[in-house]
Amino acid sequence: MKIIHTADWQIGMRAESAGKMAERVREERLAAAQRVVQAARDHGAEMLLLAGDVFEDNAVDRLLVRKAGEILRRFPGPVYIIPGNHDPLSPGSVWEHPVWAEAGNITVCTRSEPIELETCVLFPCPLREKYSTKDPTSWINGRAAAKPAIGLAHGNVEGIPSGEPDYPIPRDTANRRGLDYLALGHWHSLARYEDPNGECRMAYSGTHETTGFGERDSGNAILVEITRRGGPPALTSIRTGGLDWRTVEHSVAQPCTLESLVQQLAEIAQPESTLVRMRLDGMLFPEDRGALRRLEELLATRFLFGALEAEGLKPAPDGEGWIESLPAGTFQDAARKLRALASQPSGTDQQATASQALLQLFDLHERSRE
Amino acid sequence: MILHNLRVTHWRSLLQPTEVGPFVEGLNVIHAPNGTGKSSLFEAMRRALFDAHLVTGKEIEAVRPWGRSLAPQVMVEFSQGCVRYRIEKVFLDSPSARLSRLEDGEFVPLADGRNADSELREILAARDTPGRGLSKQEHWGLAQVLWAPQGALSLSFVSSSVSENLRAALGVQLTGESGTRLEELLEEQYLSLFTRSGKPRAGKDAAPILAMESQLAEMAMERHELLAQQQSFEEAAGAVEDARQRRAQARREADALREPLGQTRKLAESFQRLQSDLQQKRQTEQTAKERHESIGRTIELIADARREAAGLKAQIERDEALLGELAAELKTASARADERRRQREEARSRRASLSQRTAEVEDARAFLADTKARQALAARLEKLQQLQTGFTAERQSRAVLVAPDDRAIRDVRKHLAARGKAEAALQASLIRLTVRPHRAATATRKSPEETRAISAGEAATFAGSPEVSIEIEGFGSIHAAGPEMDVDALRGEMAEADRKLAKLTQPYGTQDPDRLQLVRDQAKELDQKIEVLERQIGELLGDDTTEELQGDLAELDARILERTGRFPAWKDQPPALSVLQSALEEQRKAIETAVVQAEDAFDEAQAGAQGVEKRHTETAAALKGARLALEAADRRRSDFTRDGLSDHDRQTARQEASMAWEAARAQAEECKRKLEEIGDDPQKSLDKMELQLRALEAAEAAARDDEKKAEGRLQSLAAAGAYSKLSACEERLADLTGRIRREKLRMDALRLLHDTVASCKAAAVAAVAAPVERTASRMLERVAGPRLGPVRLTGEFVPAGIEPKALGEAVELDNLSGGEQEQLFLITRLALGQVLAQNERQLVVLDDVLNATDTGRLARLLTLLEESAGALQIVILTCHPERYRALEAAAFFNLQP
Structure with a gap:
């Protein structure tokens, strides 16, 4: 099976460093979203996974929500989204917008519970608030899954220098939770985490469009190919950034x-x-x-x-x-x-x-x- | 600038065309007496060079020759920058101006009218135009320093334009031509952003940063509002979340409460049922108990009544016996008390004898007191009688003694002296005729008639006035006369004195004053005695009178007589009071002792009788009560036994009641045990739980309402897209902040550049001013000697003072003499002129200066002028040409025709 893993679209983000071109920068993020969908189609991906922070904030212009929803709606396959720390599942969030219900292929994951799909079992970890010291993946038990178990989470992989632990995710979460792949969001640079066997079962796709100066290895999505349960996933970086x-x-x-x-x-x-x-x-x-x-x-x-x-x-x-x-x-x-x-x-x-x-x-x- | 020729027509006193020149490039002296137009000449030159030809007004009108309608005209030929010019101007009437330039030996018009004015100012670097009025010093360019009009040699005030001109002139030397352009650009750039005072330009050509900062403030306000909107969104989301949590929590708590509520409700029902049963059982128990107790009580009461009746009967018998004994005892005690009463009254009756004895003692005390008082009163009366007798005798003596008072004696002495004086004067006025016959003779005097026999050898003197005539028998008559005197008046005086003496002394029988004085002393002595006696009588009487004292004596005698009547023995022997009192006390003590004993005995007997009587009464009452109680006990017993039951029947009924009571109690205890198993009344808990449930349901409903409201608000805020607006605002804000930062940097840099250049230039100007100071100081020392010290100039090139070496500190110009001040100002102008003349010779004009300078210093100043003339053209206007004759190289121009 082929999956496109993307995250941190940060639609509606402010771009102070771009001066008068800020609006152009914001528009480019929607264009990049279209490129992600196009890349998914081009690579024959069966499913699109968005690992949080699709929006910069829950109070972004509702027109942007509509636009993002319409872009994802054009993907022929299912789309699974988890709310991130920027757009947590809270009252008044972007996830209450009708576009998500109108789009039949989009599932906004609102519960931390497995979703049994035809080809895999999805373990989504939606966030409900901006900050937490709790591991959002701690509930996952994918060992019993017969099909490939795929996690979808948003947080800080331990080891990344940050202040207080904020949605900490252990580096061995994929193996510990019996996951074939854990699609991560939060950090804007592409990052892979290999297990002791040298297999990469969890990765940050990074943002699909660079958000500012000094961001390393951003503007990508990841094509994940999983052939069988337990088999090593194949990860391919796809350039989606336009700026x-x-x-x-x-x-x-x-x-x-x-x-x-x-x-x-x-x-x-x-x-x-x-x-x-x-x-x-x-x-x-x-x-x-x-x-x-x-x-x-x-x-x-x-x-x-x-x-x-x-x-x-x-x-x-x-x-x-x-x-x-x-x-x-x-x-x-x-x-x-x-x-x-x-x-x-x-x-x-x-x-x-x-x-x-x-x-x-x-x-x-x-x-x-x- | 170099002046060549000057022609003036119709200018104040210069009515006719007056031309002066050509001037030499060195020293020129224009001289003429006062009022011939020297200063007008200088004024005309200034007007030609610096004033517009079209100028009007009172000042230029004043230039017109007085009383004539002539247009003032002036022509000046001068060189500037090696070019020779001619300016011709006519003022007021048909004003005109023409500027010509010498080209190929001829003056060729260069400009006329207004163009001539402006071109000329440009040539002379006099950039400040005077406007519509006449030019002032600040419009003269460098001439304001180099030209000194009459009475205006001082440089105490220099306008800013003067200093700017000087700086401009010195600036050429500081920065060169390219530097000037750069300086202009810098100034232009600076003034496009800042005012001259260094503030950012405002208004029409405001510095861009002001608009930016204004925009920034507006955007900051917008951001603040959007931020508040964003926060409101988050708060509303929180409010929705909170309301949901509250609602869920309330629902969970209500659900959790419902099951125990049902159980408690059932338990409460059981509790109420058991409580009702218990109440019934307790009632049954109580009824049985009461019956049991009632029967028991009846049995006890019957027994009690029987016992009481038996006891009462025995008591009645005892009381009846006792009552008889007490009656007999009461009779005996009453008799004894009567006896004791009689004895007490007898003892008390003896007190009467005691009062009689007491009266006797009182009489004795009074008798003795009266007797003593009478003796004292009698002695007092006797003394009084003696004094009154003496007093009467002295009064009689004094009454018969007629004595003059002191005044009368003084009058007697006065009249006696007057009489003696009159008599002496009379004797002195009489003519004395003494006859001493050899043989006896008879001398007869006719008036007054007197016949006197005179023995032989005897002298007989006849006195009279105014003449004495005697006739001596046998001899003849002798007449003696003397000067005529007023003998009658003297005699009258003597008679008047005698009359007054007689009147005064008539009561006393003598006119001898000494005797009269003796009588007077006797009378005085008697008066004193009478006064002493009168005072003694008064002291003895006090407030009493003799009659009162005699009345008192009579009263005392009566009282004594009355007591001696009752007690005759006291006539011979007065009573002994102490003896009588002792006897009285002994008798009183004996009687009182007997009375106390009798009273005690009576009280004791009386108490005994009363005690017996009381016991008797009490016993009688007790007996009566016992009889009544016995009747009551008999009645009760008959009441209790009225049912006809026997004692046995009653015991049986009591046992049956006891058994029924026990059974009822056991049933109630069982019911109570069950209630205790339940514990406290569950109804209270039930009530609380139901209240709690209703509260939770209400809380859930309220939370649902809050949630709906918050959701509505949240949706409204979410639709506003506050974050997107805030982002856009903050982006614009960041961009603007960056632009402001860059603009501020640009402005700060420009300000720093401007200020740095200005400070460097100021330092350079100061450095240039230093040589001027040195030059001026050298000149001053040459003129006035070293005493005044170096000259100090301000940054505006104005003399500020001197620094005498002796003082070591600056001295202001006011401390210099008038001559020294004008020397210093002239020297400063020459020094500045030398600096300005480094590139081109400059014209210095001195109109009527150095009037306060002494001859010695003037000579040294002339030397300086000669030296300065090497670089400067100097024109001196004076009415004292002789003062400047020492200037050998000078050209002299006499204005006088």
Whole structure:
């Protein structure tokens, strides 16, 4: 049997880091959902399992709920969903929306009890509140199942660094509970957990569409193939994400290195679906000021979203040429004072302000010579 | 700027065209007496260079020559930046302006009208335009420092535009041409975001950050509301969940309660039934018990009545015997008490004799007291009589003694003295004629007639007035006369004195004052004696009178006489009071002892009789009571036995009742045991459980209502999609916050850049000001010596004071003399002029200055002017050309025709 395991769609999530493109980012999550369904169809999956957090919050716009329901409704096979900690099964939750009842193929699992299916037994673990220290899989006993036993849960696999235990799930839950596969949700990066035999019986599919900068190995779903009860499941990652979230961090130590970054940005394919966050620190050399401006321009114009964080750049200490290029007297004196302020340890407001002031001075100087 | 020529027409006192020039590039002195138009010349030049030709108003009207309708005209030729210009202006009537430039040796028009005005200001770098009125110093560009109008040499106040002009002039040297452009850009950039005071621009061209911050505040409000909406959604979800939990819990509890409630209800029914049975059994038991006790009580009562009757009979017999004995005893005791009463009365009767003896003692005490009082009173009366006798005698003596008082004696002495004086005067006024005949003769005086026989050798004196005439027999008459005197008046005085003396002394029989004084002393002595006696009598009488005392004496005598009548022995021998009292006491003691004994004996006998009488009464009463009780006991016994049963029958009936009672009690105990097995009344528990059930059902219903309400609210909030709105809001907020942060960074950076450049420039300006200070200080030292010390300028290039070395601290200008102040201001202007003239020679105009400077310092100042003329063109306007004759290189211009 083939199953598509997906989770953490986080439909309706806020995307503060995307600036004005936040709405576009939100829309892309629905588009990615369509890609998941399409991938399931393409790979001949019999069943679609959503391991929680389909929605960012129970108070999301009901239109989004309708849209998500309609997307899943298009899948020809059954769809099983468990509420996660973001959209727990509580009064007023998204799961009370009529779209779930209207869609005949969708089952929102509201009880922690086995569901006997034609080809397998499903052990869903719906969450009813946002936080709990209880293992949501603790009730599962799949050893007696004659058919493949598949768990569907949402929580933190033990070992993942987090604060207080929040829906803790033991690393050996699949074996301990007699499951052939445990489909997990909660963490946004794809993660597999192999047992001592090297067989992977539990995994996080990660979010189907990357939610922000710095997220590793996200934007996927998992195709799970189980041939028989007890047999090793075959897991295949399927790319479903549509947006490319890139973080470029560069520390400038030598002159003329920013130009390579300009080149790097220019070479990024599909910039219209790429979000770039560039962080620069180190030294700002006089000869790099032009490149810095081009970087700003590229980030502002070429990509779906671009942000340049260059406050960490300090004027190069040996860049006397900067100052000597200014009119002698007052302006050179002022530039030296500003450079001294800008050379303070990074992170202080005064340092960033002084650096910016220097850049403004040189911009004005260039304009004065035009 | 260099001035070449100046022509003025129709300007105040300069009615005719007046042209001065050409000026040399060094020193120029324009001189003329007062009122000939030197200052008007300077004024015309300023108006030509800095005022619009179209200017109107009172000030420019005042320029017109007085009493004439002439238009003021002026022409100035000058060089600026090595270019020679000519400006010609006509004010007021048909005003005009023309600016010409010297090109190929000829002045070619460059601009006219308003263009000429503005072009000229541009050439002179006088950027501040005066507006509609006349120009003031702040509109003169650098000339405001270099030109000193009459009476305005001081630099105590400099407008901001002056200092800005100076800075602008010095700024060229600080930053160069490219720096100026950069500075302008920086200023332009800065002023696009900030006001000059450093605040973000507001209003029409407000800094973008203000709009952003306003937007941020609005969005923060929106976020706050959406967050509240989101929280309301979660709270509503919680409320629904809570209501569901409450409803489920109430239902579970109600279900759990229903089974024990049924059991309790059955138990309560059993309990009530058993309680009813127990009540009936207890009633039966009680009835049996009462019957048993009733029969037993009847048996006991019959027995009691019988025993009581027997006892009462025996008691009646005893009381009857006792009553007889007590009657006899009572008779004996009564007789004894009567005897004792009689004896007591007898003893008491002896007290009468005691009162008689007591009266005798009282009489004796009174007799003795009266006797003593009489003796004292008699002695007092005797003494009184003596005093009154003496008093009467003295009064009689005093009555017969007629004595003058002191005043009368003084009057007698006065009249005697008057009389003596009058007599002496009379004697002195008489003519004395003494005759001593050899032989006896008879001398006869006619008036007053007097005949006197005179023996031989005897002297006979005749006195008279105013003449004495005697006739001596045988001899003749002798007439003696003297000065005429008023003898009659003297005689009258003597007669008057005699009359008064006679009147005064008539009662006393003598006119001798000494005798009169003796009589007066005797009378005084008698008066004193009478007074002493009168006082003694008064003291002896006190408040009494002699008659009262005599009345008292008579009363005492009567009382004594009355007692001696009753007790004759007291006439001879007064009674001994103590003896009488002792006897009285002894008698009283004996009588009282006898009375007490008799009373005690009577009381004892009386008590005995009363005790017997009481016992007798009591015994009689007891007997009566016993008889009544016996009758009652007999009646009771007959009542109890009226049923006709025998004692045996009654015992049998009692046993039967006892058995019935025991049976009923056993049945009740059984019933009670069953109740105790149940315990407390289950009805209470049942009531509570039913109440609890109803409460749970009500709670379930209430929770259901709450749930419905909360669900309705929740659905409404869920439909609002609060989270999505909140997300969108927070995204916009984050974007705006980022933009604000970047904008703020940009503004802070621009402000920092601006302030840093400004501070560096200020430091540079200060550095430039330092050489000016040094130059001025050197000049001042050369003029006034080292005493005043270095000159200190403000940041606005205004002299602030000096620092005398002797003081070591700054001294304000006010402390300098008027001459030193004008020297300091002139020196400062020259020093600033030298700085400004580094690139181009500058014109310095000094209108009527140095009037307070002494000759020595003036000479040194002239030397400085000569030296300064190497870089500056100096024009001096004065009415004292001789003061400047030492300026050898100077060109002198005399305005006087």
